[in-house]
Amino acid sequence: MDLMEAIKGRRSIRKYKPDPVPEDALQKIIEAVRWAPSWANTQCWEMIVVKDPKIKSELATALTKTNPALSSMADAPIVIVLCGKKGVSGFKKGEAATVKGDWLMFDTGIAMQTLCLTAYSLGLGTVVVGLFDHKKAEEILGVPQNSEVVAMTPLGYPTTEGSPPKRKEISEFVFYEKYR
Ligand SMILES: Cc1cc2nc3c(=O)[nH]c(=O)nc-3n(C[C@H](O)[C@H](O)[C@H](O)COP(=O)(O)O)c2cc1C
Numbered sequence: 788m789d790l791m792e793a794i795k796g797r798r799s800i801r802k803y804k805p806d807p808v809p810e811d812a813l814q815k816i817i818e819a820v821r822w823a824p825s826w827a828n829t830q831c832w833e834m835i836v837v838k839d840p841k842i843k844s845e846l847a848t849a850l851t852k853t854n855p856a857l858s859s860m861a862d863a864p865i866v867i868v869l870c871g872k873k874g875v876s877g878f879k880k881g882e883a884a885t886v887k888g889d890w891l892m893f894d895t896g897i898a899m900q901t902l903c904l905t906a907y908s909l910g911l912g913t914v915v916v917g918l919f920d921h922k923k924a925e926e927i928l929g930v931p932q933n934s935e936v937v938a939m940t941p942l943g944y945p946t947t948e949g950s951p952p953k954r955k956e957i958s959e960f961v962f963y964e965k966y967r
Pocket residue numbers: 797798799800801854855856914915916917918919938949950951952
């Protein structure tokens with residue numbers, strides 16, 4: 788698939804078929820994440836692949852009832868939870884190298900987009916889910932203190948194509964030479 792086609796065509800999918808995700812497709816997605824860029828190649832990301840319907844429904848309880856992605860947590864055959872190891876990305880000899888502190892959110896963000904684009908290229912749907920009780924999700928999954936849950940996504944075959952939400956005009960976010 789052409790890269791621009793993937794970037795523009797990927798949509799957040801919130802309705803899934805129950806059909807299983809082929810193991811080779813899952814492994815391709817994991818392999819793609821492996822090649823994402825990261826701070827000094829620190830690769831702080833960790834993934835939890837959840838297929839067990841019981842754990843998926845427990846995870847769904849961490850989402851608010853109004854989260855539009857709620858039903859997809861049970862409907863999709865897989866939920867992938869993206870975690871980040873703390874104090875690794877953006878650190879040099881245990882000290883934060885920049886005022887930004889931990890770059891965990893940045894690196895896991897790139898990893899998530901890599902995951903979503905690869906899934907799309909394989910005909911699979913995803914939706915980044917960030918609005919939930921992270922502490923609750925960490926308890927359910929047994930995530931240790933030195934890591935944190937950042938975001939998750941259902942993974943499966945979409946029931947319908949999503950329609951693209953409107954984007955800003957380029958002139959609204961691109962400046963040349965200096966800020967505005
Ligand atoms: C960091 C992040 C958190 C998000 N959290 C949620 C969420 O909790 N629930 C949901 O339904 N969509 C969530 N989304 C999906 C966005 O609503 C969606 O990407 C945006 O509306 C643009 O639509 P598109 O992905 O189809 O281009 C999230 C997206 C990002 C990048």
